[in-house]
Amino acid sequence: MVGQGVLRECLIDPDVESVLAVVRSPLGRLQGKEKKVREIIHSDFTDFSALEGQWRGYDACFFCLGVSSFGMSEKDYTHVTKDCTLAAADPLSRLNPNMTFIYVSGAGTDSSERGRVMWARVKGETENRLLRLPFKGVYMFRPGLIQPLHGIKSKTALYRLIYLFMGPFIPLLTALFPKTVTTTEQVGRAMILIAKHGTQKRLLENQDINAL
Numbered sequence: 217m218v219g220q221g222v223l224r225e226c227l228i229d230p231d232v233e234s235v236l237a238v239v240r241s242p243l244g245r246l247q248g249k250e251k252k253v254r255e256i257i258h259s260d261f262t263d264f265s266a267l268e269g270q271w272r273g274y275d276a277c278f279f280c281l282g283v284s285s286f287g288m289s290e291k292d293y294t295h296v297t298k299d300c301t302l303a304a305a306d307p308l309s310r311l312n313p314n315m316t317f318i319y320v321s322g323a324g325t326d327s328s329e330r331g332r333v334m335w336a337r338v339k340g341e342t343e344n345r346l347l348r349l350p351f352k353g354v355y356m357f358r359p360g361l362i363q364p365l366h367g368i369k370s371k372t373a374l375y376r377l378i379y380l381f382m383g384p385f386i387p388l389l390t391a392l393f394p395k396t397v398t399t400t401e402q403v404g405r406a407m408i409l410i411a412k413h414g415t416q417k418r419l420l421e422n423q424d425i426n427a428l
Contacts, residue, residue, distance in 0.1 A: 217362070217370040218320050219280035221400025222407055224366060226278075227252055229408055236274065238267065238304075261300040268307050276316040276411035277308055285335035293335060298342040309349040316353040316411045319346055320403075323360040323396070323422060343419075353414050359403060360396040360422040368400050395423040402426055 226232045227249040235253045237243060243255055256267060261281065264271075281300060285293045305317060321343055326336035329344065343356045364370065406420070406428040417424055 217364055217368055218282070218359075218400060218403060219278075220368045221362075221364065221366075222278050222280055222404040223253075224368070225401065225404030225408055231412065232408065236270070238264075262295075262303045264304055264307060268311060271308060272311050274312055274315060276318065276407075277304070278407050278411075279304065279317065279319045282320060282322075285338075290334050290338065294338050294341075297335075297338050298345070301342055302345055305346055305349055309351050313350055314352045316355070316414070317346065317349070317351045318355045318357060318407050318410060319343065321356045321358050323358050325356075325358055327419075347418065353410070354418065355410055355415070356419045357403065357407070357425060358419065358421050359398050359425060361398070362403065363397060363399045365399050365401050395421075395426075398422050398425050402428075 223235065223237065223243075223246075226235050227246060232252075236256065237253055238256045238258050240257065240259065240261070242257060243253070246253055256270070258264070258267065279301060281296075283293070283296050288296075301319065305319075308315060308317065319342070321339050322335075324333070324336050325343060326333065326340040327343065329337050329340045331337055331340075346356070347354050403425060406425045409428050415428070420428075
């Protein structure tokens, strides 16, 4: 869902010249913007070695892959959350040292890696590893509740059900708790702004994302 939102903002931003989308399934129609996007369908997100020759020369990576930890063991969640992320980030940092890397983490992530909440520990470990890589800039986005806009929908059935139920209440939640709610549009715009100009904070909570 976040990836769809970020891609939309990249497509309509005149300063974004081109996008390389590495995906597991076809993107489908892109509202007439197909010429701006080059799509690579790749099945093994733990090994990107076959793509390294096509990864040079990019200014930014917006890494939006993620899954819910619900019903997952720590081993399986770590595989998707940390192993897949580093499988992409490690070669990118070597091939593009002037790149800005932005990782979609989550509110409540545990930077100490010692807390009781499994997903928060794994996210924290992933963040810490990324922050040590030799990119020009590395930033962690920690959004809270994300409202999907412009027809964007989550591919996770559980999330779609939650958003269907919560949809009418999101404006009220935004009014009552503005620091905890953002949108797919705000996340995408914030990523592009940081790729252009950077920012002093490396860990961006929900209110930081909305303020950009």
